[in-house]
Structures are given as structure tokens and as C-alpha cells.
Amino acid sequence: SDHEQLVKFLLIQFKNMLCSWQQEISKISLASLQASGARLILIYPAIFHPSNSHLRNTKLDPVSLSYLWPRSLCPTPWPDTASTSKLRLFLDNKLRERNPGIFFISQGVLTPDWKTILFHPFSNLDA
Numbered sequence: 001s002d003h004e005q006l007v008k009f010l011l012i013q014f015k016n017m018l019c020s021w022q023q024e025i026s027k028i029s030l031a032s033l034q035a036s037g038a039r040l041i042l043i044y045p046a047i048f049h050p051s052n053s054h055l056r057n058t059k060l061d062p063v064s065l066s067y068l069w070p071r072s073l074c075p076t077p078w079p080d081t082a083s084t085s086k087l088r089l090f091l092d093n094k095l096r097e098r099n100p101g102i103f104f105i106s107q108g109v110l111t112p113d114w115k116t117i118l119f120h121p122f123s124n125l126d127a
Contacts, residue, residue, distance in 0.1 A: 003052055004059055007044070011064050014040055018067040025073065026100055041103075045071035076105040082112050 011018075019028065019038035033039065047056060048070045056065060079090040091106050098104040 001055065003046055004055055007047065007055070007060065007064075007068065010042060010044075011067065014042070015067070018042055020066040021069045021073055022066040025102055041074070042068055043071065043074050044068040072102070074103045074105055076107055078107055078111075079109070080111050082110050082116050084110065 016037065017039040019033060019036070019041050046052060047060075047065070047068045060068075077090075077094045079087045081087055081090065087108065087110060091108065095104065095106065
């Protein structure tokens with residue numbers, strides 16, 4: 001399968017640089033990553049989808065599987081707003097509410113709504 005080929009490729013190419021999720025996540029820091037030689041956190045939620053259970057159970061050993069992080073350990077809440085004030089409030093609230101036992105990825109991304117697109121068809125990031 002495509003997932004099997006991709007996972008094998010990623011594990012072969014980056015195995016010595018990957019950080020395992022089979023540890024206390026709150027203890028992971030840049031210093032601990034540097035000390036262990038880990039450089040990458042590979043978030044691969046598809047491997048945990050029920051349709052890929054055969055791959056998890058028969059093709060991957062538990063050690064290899066521990067380098068493929070599930071999305072549940074790295075949530076990325078999406079603000080879905082074009083307003084900078086709403087974005088800031090959203091990010092502040094999510095950071096306050098976060099579970100300290102898992103990673104938290106902030107998306108400081110403004111998302112235009114249909115009105116922004118309709119009324120500014122020729123605008124760009126410079127304007």
C-alpha cells in the first residue's frame with residue numbers, strides 16, 4: 001500500500017532523527033531532543049485510522065510505530081477567522097485551556113471568508 005511504502009521510506013531515511021511519542025511528552029524540550037539526537041517529530045495520523053489497522057498490526061513493529069505520532073498528541077486548533085483580534089483571543093484561550101500532557105501547535109493563520117474574497121478579488125499579501 002502507499003502508506004506502507006511511505007512509512008518505510010520515512011523510517012529508513014529519518015530513523016536516527018525521529019523523536020518517539022512513547023515517553024513523557026511534558027519532558028520533551030529542545031535540549032532533550034538535542035541530547036538524544038532527535039531532530040524530527042513525525043505526525044502521521046493516517047497510520048492510526050481504522051482502515052490501516054492491518055499495517056499497524058502486521059507490518060510495523062512497536063518501536064517503529066512509536067515514531068509515528070498520532071494527531072491526538074499534537075492538536076492544531078484552527079481559528080477560522082480573518083480578524084486579527086479574534087485570532088489573538090482564540091489563540092490565547094486555546095493556550096490557556098491546553099492539556100500540558102500533549103503538544104500544542106498554534107496556527108496564527110488568518111482565513112479569509114467569502115466576503116473578503118468577493119470584495120477584494122485582486123488583493124494580495126502586499127496590499
